[in-house]
Amino acid sequence: MMATTDEATTRTTLPRRRWPTPRMLALVGVVVAIHVVAMRQTDFSLGALAQGWSGMADFVAEAIPPDLSWRGVLLRSIKAAAVTLHIGLLGTTLSVPFALALAALAARSTTSGLLAYQTARSLLSFLRSVPDVVFALVFVTAVGLGPFAGVLALVFHNTGVMGKLWAEAMEEADPGPREALRVHGATRAQVVSHAVVPTVLPQLIGLLLYRFDVNVRSSLVLGLVGAGGIGFLINQSIKLFRFDEMFTHILVVLVLVIAVDQLSGYIRRRIGS
Amino acid sequence: MSLRISALRKSFDGRVVLDGVDLDVQAGEFVAVLGANGSGKSTILRCVVGLESPDSGDILVNEVPARPGASQAAMVFQKIHLVGRRSALDNVCTGALGRLPLHRSLSPLLFPAALRAEAMRCLDRVGLADQADQPVRRLSGGQQQRVAIARALCRRAPVLLADEPVSALDPHAAEQVLTVLAGLAGDGLAVVAVLHQPELAREHAHRVVGLADGSIAVDAAPESVSDRDIESLYGPAGLPPVTVASA
Numbered sequence: 149m150m151a152t153t154d155e156a157t158t159r160t161t162l163p164r165r166r167w168p169t170p171r172m173l174a175l176v177g178v179v180v181a182i183h184v185v186a187m188r189q190t191d192f193s194l195g196a197l198a199q200g201w202s203g204m205a206d207f208v209a210e211a212i213p214p215d216l217s218w219r220g221v222l223l224r225s226i227k228a229a230a231v232t233l234h235i236g237l238l239g240t241t242l243s244v245p246f247a248l249a250l251a252a253l254a255a256r257s258t259t260s261g262l263l264a265y266q267t268a269r270s271l272l273s274f275l276r277s278v279p280d281v282v283f284a285l286v287f288v289t290a291v292g293l294g295p296f297a298g299v300l301a302l303v304f305h306n307t308g309v310m311g312k313l314w315a316e317a318m319e320e321a322d323p324g325p326r327e328a329l330r331v332h333g334a335t336r337a338q339v340v341s342h343a344v345v346p347t348v349l350p351q352l353i354g355l356l357l358y359r360f361d362v363n364v365r366s367s368l369v370l371g372l373v374g375a376g377g378i379g380f381l382i383n384q385s386i387k388l389f390r391f392d393e394m395f396t397h398i399l400v401v402l403v404l405v406i407a408v409d410q411l412s413g414y415i416r417r418r419i420g421s
Numbered sequence: 422m423s424l425r426i427s428a429l430r431k432s433f434d435g436r437v438v439l440d441g442v443d444l445d446v447q448a449g450e451f452v453a454v455l456g457a458n459g460s461g462k463s464t465i466l467r468c469v470v471g472l473e474s475p476d477s478g479d480i481l482v483n484e485v486p487a488r489p490g491a492s493q494a495a496m497v498f499q500k501i502h503l504v505g506r507r508s509a510l511d512n513v514c515t516g517a518l519g520r521l522p523l524h525r526s527l528s529p530l531l532f533p534a535a536l537r538a539e540a541m542r543c544l545d546r547v548g549l550a551d552q553a554d555q556p557v558r559r560l561s562g563g564q565q566q567r568v569a570i571a572r573a574l575c576r577r578a579p580v581l582l583a584d585e586p587v588s589a590l591d592p593h594a595a596e597q598v599l600t601v602l603a604g605l606a607g608d609g610l611a612v613v614a615v616l617h618q619p620e621l622a623r624e625h626a627h628r629v630v631g632l633a634d635g636s637i638a639v640d641a642a643p644e645s646v647s648d649r650d651i652e653s654l655y656g657p658a659g660l661p662p663v664t665v666a667s668a
Contacts, residue, residue, distance in 0.1 A: 324502035328569075331470045331496050332576050333519020341527045342515045346504045 211395035221393050225381060225400045232377035233404060235295050236364030239302020240356065246307040251314035252340045257326065258318055260336055272315070275308025284370045298375030302363050310359050317351040318344050350419045357412035364408050368401060378404075423448045423611035424469070424494070424580045429478035431464055438464050440635035442478070446613055448579065451606035453622035454615045455639070456632035457655050462615040465632075466582045470496050483579050495573035499585035501565050505558030509549060509568045512557055513540040516575030536575075543571040547601050563594025570601055581605060583614040587621065599625040619651045 168176075186192075215221045252258045253268035283301035291297050318340075325343035334342065345352065371379020378397055385394035424446040431439040438461040446452050454462045467473040469480055470492045480487040482494050495516065503512045511529040517536055518526055525531050544550045547567040549560075557565055566586055573581055583602060587595035595618070603625045606612040616622045622629050623643040631639030631646075631654040639650045 322502075324498065324500050325504050327472065328496070328498060328502035328572075329515055329518060331472065331492070332516050332572070334515070335518070335523065337523060338515075338518045338521075338526050342518065342529075343504065346507055349506065 207391065210389075211391040213392065214395040214399060215390070215392040216396060221396050222400075225378060225397050228371075228376075228378040228381045228397075229400045229404050231295050232367045232371065232379065232401075233364060233408070235298040235302065235367035235370065235375065235377055236360060236408075238299045239306055239363045239367065240310075240360040242299070243303045243306040243310060244356070246303075247310040247314055248345075250307065250311040251318055252344075254311060254315040255318035255344075257321065257323065258336065258340050258344055268311075268315075272308050272311045275304055276312060277308075278305065280305035280366050281369060281373055284373050284375045288374050293374040293376070295376035298367055298370040298377065301370060301375065302366060305366075306359055306363055310355065313355045313359075314352055317348045317355065321347045353419055354416050357415055361405075361408055361412055365405060423450075423483060424613065425479070425481040425484075426465065426469070427479045427481075429465065429468060429480065430476045431461070431468060431473060432476055437635050439468075439475070439478075442632075442635070442637060444630065444637065446580070446611045448611050449606055449609050450628060451603050451612045451614070451626045452628045452630055453626035453643075454613060454630045454632065455617070455619055455622055455651070455654055460632040460654070461635050462632055463584050466496060466584050466613065466615060469494050469580070469582060493578050494580040494582055495576035495578035496582040496584065497566065497569040497573050497586050499588050501562075501569050503557045503565060503569055503572070506556055508554050509544060509557055509560065509571075510537065510540050510553040512568055513543050513571045513575050516540075516543075516572035517577075519576070540571070540575050543574040544568070546574060546605075547571045548597075561594065563590050563597055566590065566594070566598050567601055570598070570605070574605070580611045580613070583612070585615050585617060588617055595621060619646070622646075 250268045250272055253260065253264045254272055256265065259265040259268070280301045283304045284297055287297040287300040291300070321344050325347055326339050329339050329343045367375070367377055368379040368382070371377040371381070372383045374380065378401055382394055382397045382401075385391070385397060424444070426442060426444040429439050429442040429444075430437070438459075442461070442465060444452075444465070454465070456462045464473060468475045469482070469487055471487060480492075482492055485493060487494065504515075507529065511532075514529065514532050514536055517539070521533075521536070525533055541550060541553060544553050547570050549564060549567055549571065552560060552564060552568075557568055560568065570581075570583075570586075581602070586602070587598050590598060599614070599621055602612050602614055606627065614626070619629075623646060626643055629639065629641060629643050629646045630637055631650060633654050638653055639646060641650070
């Protein structure tokens, strides 16, 4: 009698290569075709880029060296960067209660019923699908030009994005503690407070910091449509053909983005340890 | 009678798991439930606390029908199910959530002082008062299971169910946990523990119940449970001999 393990050890022929099946090849063909269509519709042309490189070079040459005069540019830039940071900060933190409530209703494991689940999911989808720039334009008409419109725009859009991300994190939470508290008579809100949120807290904070990072960069763009901050200065510099000033603002933005990234990375590491 | 289960039936996808189980447990009694994997031991407990709905049968806890989410039984689990980042004391307090008003219950910071004092007594009862401030994840497996027992005590339920509470523990920790459970029965609780260790069941329980094919096959005092009874639940000890291939 021969055992199965002996058969395995005595086989010397190599397994045959697994070539892509016709179905896989067809799938790759479809993906390539979609890319070709996308390139045509976006006028994608490396030739145009090669021909126009001198225009870019002129633009960069005018921006270098950056105007680093303290009173004229740098101080103004730093003050505007602080406004941008504050727009991003408030846009993130003020959306936390709304995102948390909607996330709890939009997670299958914690929702109070099908109607609440569908309503919360729909609301989050709506808030997520309206770009923050559009929200900013709407709020500018209500509260005028300035950073407050930017804060409101980010609160609305970020509630949609963060609520969705948090709902997914909550759905992936270990069901054990939830089950244990249900057995001990806890209500749905108590289960969320004492079993779900504490279990996934590191993920929730990690996503919050990620959104803070994104929102600081978004608030730059919001500045371009009149919501204040350093984006507004960049827009002004371009309109006045002061590319050296623009470059200074971009350098300040670079420092700001790196600082925010380092800070959120540090906090994430501390939470994880 | 603290716990009365009558004619309990439960099936999953057409497979009968419990086929008319009757079980009475009195206050102060420690019942160990034995049986092979899939024999329905855990399903009985899950039906009592409402995590599963029985197909038919009656479950009374202190003469009150058990309802989902409102059963008067507390439970500890094999995988313990505590929140590791929170302190032992905060975890124990959550056993009382069912009787706290919402505005005093949404954060450990809002828990009433009286509840914290009660949770401390529960921890003291399982021998862990000195670990009250420790995050649960820093405790050993045996200590974590005792914290889970303390949380169940904080529920103030007359019946305590334990679903394989020592399966993941070393022999010393298992001994400690079962000593605590036996002590709680001595305090007047009705304790039902699903176990996979017949020798521990014989040592600690007042009564040993064995399940086979969805029915109770053994129900006797520990000293009356024979090796033959155990074999009838799990099959003969050891595995069939392995045939080794000759060269």
